[in-house]
Amino acid sequence: MTAELSPLPAALEGKLVVPGDRRYPLLRSTYTTVANPAGVLLPENTSEVVAALAFAREQGLPLSVRSGGHGLSGRSSNDGGVVVDLSALNRVEVLDRAARLVRVQAGARWAQVAEELAPYGLAISSGDYGNVGVGGLTTGGGIGWLVRQYGLTIDHLRAAEVVLADGTVVRADAEHDPDLLWAVRGAGAGVGIVTAFEIEATELRDVGYAQITVRLDRDGRVLRHWADYLAEAPRELSTLVNLLPDDRSLVASITAVVADGSERRLRRAVEPLLRIGATLDQHAQIVPYSALVPTAHLHANVGQQPTTTTNGLLTAMTDQDAATIAAVMRGPHRPMIQMRSVGGAVNDVPPDATAYAHRRHGTLVVATVFPPGRGAALDAAWQPLAERVDGTYVNFEGRPDKSAFERIYPGATGDRVRRLWHRYDPDGIFRTPWQL
Ligand SMILES: Cc1cc2nc3c(=O)[nH]c(=O)nc-3n(C[C@H](O)[C@H](O)[C@H](O)COP(=O)(O)OP(=O)(O)OC[C@H]3O[C@@H](n4cnc5c(N)ncnc54)[C@H](O)[C@@H]3O)c2cc1C
Structure with a gap:
């Protein structure tokens, strides 16, 4: 070769x-x-x-x-x-502590970023796993443990250094090439190679962390109660729900993170979750933010998780949505389903301000199948949900192709993404998988 x-x-x-x-x-x-x-x-x-x-x-x-x-x-x-x-480009640098401005190279992992920022009392909401790279997550969105309080990672992206297809190096910020910055914020994979990001971090040392296991009832009502509460909960609360088999039934395993180090606020934010259904188990503690994306997550990637994944967004969860999710879990294809609260600060940003347009939704539903099931099994499992969701998050889409484009970049956003991808990469070297 x-x-x-x-x-x-x-x-x-x-x-x-x-x-x-x-x-x-x-x-x-x-x-x-x-x-x-x-x-x-x-x-x-x-x-x-x-x-x-x-x-x-x-x-x-x-x-x-x-x-x-x-x-x-x-x-x-x-x-x-x-x-x-880009793994050797992994520097994390606090440029201006007072302005909380941090420069992160694309090859750094989020565990490293959290570890480097901890001594400054700063954090960037990124994702739930420390080994995920800065480059992929930040060119697509970034739904992290602080998402309802902080918004997406891209909502705090102030500048990016990009190597364009012709080798030109461009710094994109609000004054210089704002179109390029707009595209990097959600559609960055199609414009070039982003080598570094300047991101405004937030003041944060400790967070409240709770793990709650709730029995999933047959009609999924627990999920609607969870989503209803999250729609009005304090923004400092963000949650992730894994639906898991438990003997012959199903449980919702809820991870709740409160962007504040006080026990009182943790209790206040999390207690209503103990009333959404039959609680089987619970524990809560205060931990440093960096413990949520620890360096223990770091490892080489050797194809260890051969999964196929898709996702969709719900504005508000109806009884029918919740029942459909519960039924999909019980169906023959048995996908893994994970849900994340979005909303809060994510929806403060106008839909046309970045290439991530999904700014009126409350829940992200992610479905994954494992081998031997691949694309067809996922499509069959997802089909009842496909009719209910509205929009797709690029970073949890395992098949980002032409047919997924409209769901990921709907309407006017898609028109602008397409135009900018063609402008910055006329030969299409970065957008080949999309065939656009
Ligand atoms: C275990 C796991 C947990 C996750 N948790 C979360 C989560 O909590 N929140 C969330 O929002 N997402 C999450 N994700 C999804 C994650 O955001 C995406 O998979 C993201 O693409 C990973 O970034 P990476 O740099 O590691 O990916 P890579 O595989 O390195 O890159 C993925 C794609 O992004 C593009 N890309 C990568 N780097 C650059 C660059 N520097 N410039 C331009 N384009 C680039 C390329 O098209 C590349 O094919 C998770 C994924 C996994 C597997």
Whole structure:
């Protein structure tokens, strides 16, 4: 396979990993997909990213951009092509403590970001898993543990450094190339390689954390009660619900995070959740924010989770929505279903302010199937829900293709995303999976 690649330029000497290299087994794949690229490039700074991109383009082979390798589509690697892996660009720097402005390179993992910011008493709401990369999450949205209080990660993105398809390096902010910044905030995968983000963090040291297990009734009423409460709960509360089998029945395992270190506020925010149904188990504690995305999460990605995932958003959960979710869980395809509260600060942002347009929803429903079930099994499992949801979050879509585009980028947002992708990447090297 190596023979297919032309000689490396001096700038990239020692930074190409090919089959046979002892590092290759830990670099070839992503979290969901085992892959066989012809080479993985490991640039260490922006000018090396420019050189890596030029080299990759010269080969005329499939191109993948990878930050943390957690993308659910597995497209941050490929078979027979070139991967530009940004893991060596992983610096986290507080630029201005008073303004809470932080510069994070794309290859950093969220565990690292939380750990580096903790001594400053700062946090960035990112996601629920420390090994997820900054680049993929921040070019798509970022629904984290503080989402109802803080909004999406992109809602606090102030500037981005982007290597465009032609190798130009651009700093995009509110004054310089605001179109590019708009696109990076939700549709960044199609405009170039983002090497660094400037993000406004929030003041936060400790959070309230609770784990509550509730029996899931047959008609899913517990889920409607959960969503009803979240629609009016204090914004400092964000929750994630996993629906899980428990003997012959189902339970809702709720993780609640309160963006405040006081026990009183934790109790106040979480107590109503103990009344949404039959509580089987509960515990609560105050923990540092960094404990939610710990460095213990860090690991190499070797295709260990071969899943297929999709998702959809609900504005408000009706009885029928809740019953449908419960029925899907009991159906023959047995997907894993996870729900996240959105709303709150997410919906303060106008739908046209960023490329993430879903600004009136309260719940994100994510469904995953595991092998041997793949696309067809997921479609069959999801079909009853497909009619009920409105919009899709790009970062939990395992098949971001042409048919998913309209759900992810609806209406005028989609028109603008398409226009900007074509403007910044006329040859379509970054948007090949979308076939647009
Ligand atoms: C276990 C797990 C937990 C998750 N939890 C959350 C969560 O709590 N909240 C949430 O919002 N999401 C979550 N996600 C989804 C996550 O946001 C996406 O999978 C995201 O794409 C992962 O980022 P990455 O850098 O690790 O991905 P990668 O696989 O490296 O990249 C995915 C894609 O993003 C694009 N991309 C990556 N880096 C760049 C860059 N620097 N410039 C331009 N484009 C780039 C590329 O198209 C690439 O194919 C989770 C995913 C997993 C697997």
